[in-house]
Amino acid sequence: MDNTFFAEYAWLVPLFPFIAFAVLTAMGKGLKKTGAWIGTIASFLSLVLSLCIAGERLSGNAPDYGNQMDWITIGKLKLVAGFEVTNLSTLMLVVVTLVAFLVNLYSQGYMKKDERISTFFAYVALFTSSMLGLVLSDNLLTFYIFWELVGVCSFLLVGFWYQKPEAKAAAKKAFIVTRIGDLGLLIGLLLLFWYMPGHALDFTTLHNVYDTQSGAISTGITTLIALLIFVGAVGKSGQFPLHVWLPDAMEGPTPISALIHAATMVAAGVFLVVRTFDIFEASQVAMNTVAIVGAFTAIFAATIGLAQNDIKRILAYSTVSQLGYMMLALGVGSVTGAMFHLFTHAFFKALLFLGAGSVIHSVHTQDIREMGGLGRKMKITAWTFGLGSLALSGIPPFSGFWSKDAILTAALDKQPILFVVAVIAAFFTALYMARLFFLVFAGKPREGQHAKESSSVMTIPLIVLAVLATVSGFVETPFNGWLGHWLFPEGAEHDASGLVMVVSAAVGLLGLYIGWLTFVKGTIRRNAISDRAPGLVTLVARKYYIDELYHVLFVRPLQGLGKVLDLFDDYVIDGVVRLTGHGASALGRLNSRLQGGQVQTYALTALISIVILVVAIAGRRFW
Amino acid sequence: MSMLSSYLTLAAVLFCIGLYGVLTKRNAIIVLLSIELMLNAVNLNLIAFSKYGVQPSLAGQIFSLFTISVAAAEAAVGIAVLIVLYRGRASVNVDEFDELRG
Amino acid sequence: MDAFQTLTWEDAWYLAPEIVLSCFTILLIALDLLLPKRVNRNVIGWLTLAGLLVAGAFVVILMTAVNGPETDSASGTRVLLGGSYQLDDFGNLLKLAFLGASAFIVFSSLGTVRDEDVPIKGELYYLVLPAVLGAMVMASSADLITLFIGLELLSITSYILVAARKSSRISSEAAFKYVVTGGVASAFVLYGMSFLYGITGTTNVSLMRSVLASTSDQFEALLYVSFFLMIAGFAVKLALAPFHAWASDVYQGAPTPVAAFLAVVAKGAAFAMVYRIFANTFTSGGGLDGAVREDILLALSVLAAAAMIVGTVGALRQRNVKRLLALSGVANAGILLIPLSTLFANPMHESLVSEFIYFLVAYAFMNIGAFTVLTIVSRDSGNESLSGFSGLYHRAPWTAIAMTVLLCSLAGLPVTGGFFGKLFILFGTVQVHKYWLAAILLVTTVISYAVYFGLIRQMYMRSGSLDSGLRMTVPAAIVIGLCTLATLALGFLPMPILGWINDIFSVPVDLVMFQG
């Protein structure tokens, strides 16, 4: 059979959820439970279809399939909308649809009591469809469009509980901060449009231009474009310095954090860089920037994660730092590593969030200091969560280990310092995960907490994800580079390095061990550091005061400027207008004062004015 | 020509006196008289021109006749109005005629 | 030409309108004496109206006769009384305008003038006739003497008309002020004329031109003196700023119909005179040329600008509607002067007279209409202040709408007579590249929106004190209606009247006079 059979119908994948969204918004409140099912079924359908596509592409070498239509035609210029199916997009399709489906399923239980459940599922459906659109889009413009749409969906879902002031603030923050990134992307897009030969924006041409006719775009411009695009990625993927929105975004319902702020949307930044990687490769400056930002974010966020007490925030910072890893991978040129880590991270981080959700669902708090001993009461959650933590901490043979290993290897042979940084970050990762796990599940249970295991709709996704988190690492190990070949046939083979494997495994285990000593055995006092260097701890706990810094640096000045301009508008610009008006009426009053009723004054004014007239006009001639 | 110029000067002086009177005198009757003075200055002009002008002609004198009669009519009306006004105000002081203003 | 011809019957026929008016005047004076007290003097009003209409009819007949093919002169003019009087289309058109305007005013005042206000109504009516006569004489005189006679006839009668409200103190005060300023103005005009006569040795304007053509360069200084003296005098008569101060007082003191008469007919007549004298003495190719002409025209444009500015700005703060209309009259006088001040600056600008007459007609309609509305409204509210108009729309919607149209026309908004009048004048100004004057005209127009829409605001957006309906008289209603319709008609299809003026009118033939 023709092996692009399913690929030609790839556009259906985003369509299913979109239809669900349309139906749900149209029906609105009418259908409560059914609404939820509509969403779930839609996501299931797209899952099935994308699995078909994947199967099709796995069986033998199927050619890439793409399809375009003119969106706007102006004179010679054409703006095109289109989709293409490559192995890369297929991979993303599978990941997105899978996680989306599981989250849908999970939310059936999690959101049961919420009266706006159908709205919730509508939003989720809209997000899924635009995320899939983003994955499939074959040119930067279409990509940008969906890029913005996913942003809006994230905004809507973060602010889903709109009556909570924090949710409102978080939603606003999420939108505006990512918007800064979008600004960069948009300008980069415009630049690219004017510099690309033939104003083409699709990735294939982009690839060819940088591949074959190098120098078509000067290095300076390339660097500029690359950096601008990277700004976009930084915004979406919560890289330093635009990471501030992601932790706050945890105000949204937990399934959303799992879907959008762990597995899919935040990874879009990485995906963007992968898509436009040719531009980055052409500019060393850009590459270095990406690498440094990534590495710094990885360790920076990890440290913050150590000092948080909100279960979801810890996971959020861990997401930030893991995304840092992916950026680092890209920066050191290992696209495979980045995609691989994205792939595995999607599973275990989604798992962790859903697990956290299940915990929160039963104990109704997010503060880990108020939890404890839940391991006995919620067996499945505990076990799956544990597996997830191991994967995240990079303990062999769990998936996280392999993907992280790929990155570390690449980092080592490119830039040892980055490697060291990454390793330290890995240690911290293991440490805060240990802290989190032991505080929540180990120890003796709090009295007054009747936690119980969540319903099966919530636990089944946990189990599925746990399995994936465990095994998904084996698609790409130093011993078989299958994923790399599949994704990038001409991509570089990543070489095995025993040293790296040993080191990363060691730091992971070390971190877990110290965590165990501290939070279970108690041989190390919990507040050992906070006693010695309280300043340091608060500094970390307050996230290095970044938010406050931004408030002072940007928000305040802008408000000030606004106020000043407001006054300027009122008193200067409008003032001039008013002044003219008053001037005119003042003249009017002057006129009526001149008409004081004295006929002789009238005559006198007349006489004087005629004299002036004569002097002025006739005078010119004689003198 | 000297004749002419002297007449013209006289007329000019008369005119100015009349104008001055109109502008400064407080008594309404004097004001009206001053107007007559100005008109007379005009008559003087006309007649001087018609006798000593560049192109002497009779028209000037006819003109002056008309002017005189018209001036008379105007004065008559002026005085009549003034009488009505005096009935109302019991005064002929121009300064007090300032109810209409602004 | 020194030998005076006697008045032939043919001449008398050509003078028919003037004669009719004088006869009616005498007749009505006699009638007013003879009629017993109890008889309502409105009779005299109706008769006055009849007189005006008859005269008007004669004017029309004569115009057709003069312009018709059977006339001796193809030029379409007729010279009488030794060249001192001339029948031409400039004169005739203006005569028609004056007669029509006066007829409207008299008609509208029937029934609105209260006895306790004007004890001797008869006078108020029949004195209009000699005034109009004077205006007509001014319109078609070709000689300084006749021009002056016409001017004085008009002025003196209007002095009396202003004083018609015997019982009121302000009426007589207004009259006195009018007498003084008018007298001084006449004196200035005359003084100027005397110099003009001295230089040229003739009082006939058309002869003057040919003389000036040869001698103008010798007497430049004298020419300046004479022209500026005349300008000063006329500026007062035309109420151009800053010679306008008397106007508001006089209008306020006078009975409203008389105020309308002054604003339309007296002003128009003065303009006729000014156009006659200046056009005749300034005609290029003969006549006054070069520096002096340029300066005089410049002076006129400056005066026009000043009038527009002062008139508009002064009206901004004016609460008394009569004074407000007086000031708007000042501004409009400035506009009416513009065509003259752009006279012959450019061979193309021959349309000045049609511009002038068209706007004069539009101005007549809108002003008479506005004054009539004012009469009615102030009769109700008892005062002439803006507040009298408040809530008028709710009391008398149609009156309010009519007034709105008239005000829009005064403000020069489309599609009204005022708009097109201004448009043509503007076009002429731009054609001769006097952009600054055009700009001033436009800006003052915009400022005047504030004035007129202030009034409109009163009518539509305020709730008035009185809630009873407006006491409207039939004649006033008819006049208001006609004026409104005419204003709109002039706006929507100005073609008929303009085409007509242009068909019959020609500057060299009708405005400027060639004789001897």
Place this chain on the structure above:
Amino acid sequence: MLDDLPVLSLIVLAPLLGALIVLALPSARSNWLRITAIIFTLIPFILTLWLFADYQPAVGGGAYTEHSTWLSIPLNQEQFNASVTSLKLVFDYHLAVDGISLPLLLLTGVVSTMSALASVHIRKRWKTYYSLFLLLLTGIYGVFLARDLVLFFIFFEVTLIPMFFLIGIWGYYGREKAATRFLIYNGLGSAAMLLSFLILIATLGFSAVEGAGGVNLLFGGNYDTILSNLSNPAAYANVDNDLTHQFGLYLNDQTKWTAFVLLLIAFGIKVPIFPFHTWMLRVHTEAPPPVVMIHSGILLKMGVYGLIRFAMFLFPEQLHAWTGVIAVLGVINILYGAILACVQTEFKLVLAYSSISHMGIVLLGIASLEEVGLQGAIYQSVSHGLISALLFLIVGSIYERTNTTQLSELGGLARSVPFISGVLLLGGLASLGLPGLSGFVGEFLSFLGMFGSMKIVTAIGVLGILFAAVYVLRSILNITYGSLPEQYVGMKDARFIEALPMITLAALIILLGVYPSILTDLMQHGFSGFLEQIHTRMGG
């Protein structure tokens, strides 16, 4: 079947007829009045739609042109020159449509209909209201259709008077001041316009017609004549040279610049461009919402239309020389408006300033002198028209329920009026340029066009969309999110008559966002032809 009808005249005159009918109806019957008004708003709308359906972009709108002489005024009587027999001043009744005016006509149709529906909020003096409303429509349609300078000016003025009344009678507290301010400010604008027009007519609005015994010079405001005279001075060849100079029939550079700058001011006030914007703040805050829908939705676009139709097509050289100036003005508009919108405490003021900001984007599009940018400018105008109409429609509904538009007094409405809040959010997202909604396309095209010529300036301008996000979210979240003050508990959500226009506008916004070609293809012919002309005129 409609082909033989004078469609354009019908479009212009139908509302006028409606106004007269409304005047004739008894003022007590509010429903009759309302229905008549809506019908006569719909008629031109439907005609425009038919025009839209029938219009062939490739051919242009030539087929519909209506042209007849209205006035022809002789300026002289007798031959004063050997070669010129007569001079006439000719005003035409000349209506035409093309790819530039058609989108704006459609916009007018939509927004006016919606505003007519939204006028249910009007509580008093329906008769006067609706007649003025319809009169206003006549003016607007006329402006977009007129091709004779004087006719254009007349229609332009005709829009002033009804607006004055609509603001002054049905507005909020400061209505009378706002109305007068509006009248004077725009009056000054049209004064500048008239002066410039007259200069054009007097200096090159002429066409020489060989008549009996010589040339007849016809002066007139015929747009095409003026354009052709401007674009090829060979036109002067018709009239021999000394004559042209004798009559001052020539347009030296200085005069050109005068005319151009006058036009810039005239339409700049309407748009409004930066220093001339204060009047429209008053209008936005004081006028009743349905009127603001018209004002912000359509009237501001008349400025844009004028800029393109006259300032740009007549004086491309001048515009080209001033691209920098206009671009900078545009950027100032964008940022100034946006930053001020961020600190307003009154929702209508936020929207007013955001309008200023969006108009800045239009300016950028115009300044680009690129086809993309110009289409972007028109597109942005249309989309902003729809969006602000929608937003002010909602403002009306909210004010009707809460009697306030102060941000501080609003909040949590999403709970009590979810539908209205939803649409409000949609409108907000559209106005911050979210892809998939109309706002994005306009902004993107404008930026794209401008970016070709001046990268830095545009890049600065693009910052505007960030501030847009800030002020939109700040204000709208403030209204809909958060906790609901108890006095607003139990408010009714939108009635059908309110919901209908909201849904329509929202649908159109989405349609334009998803399928822009529906408009852009229309404009093809309008612009590309002109740009060729311009480039040939400016020598490539």
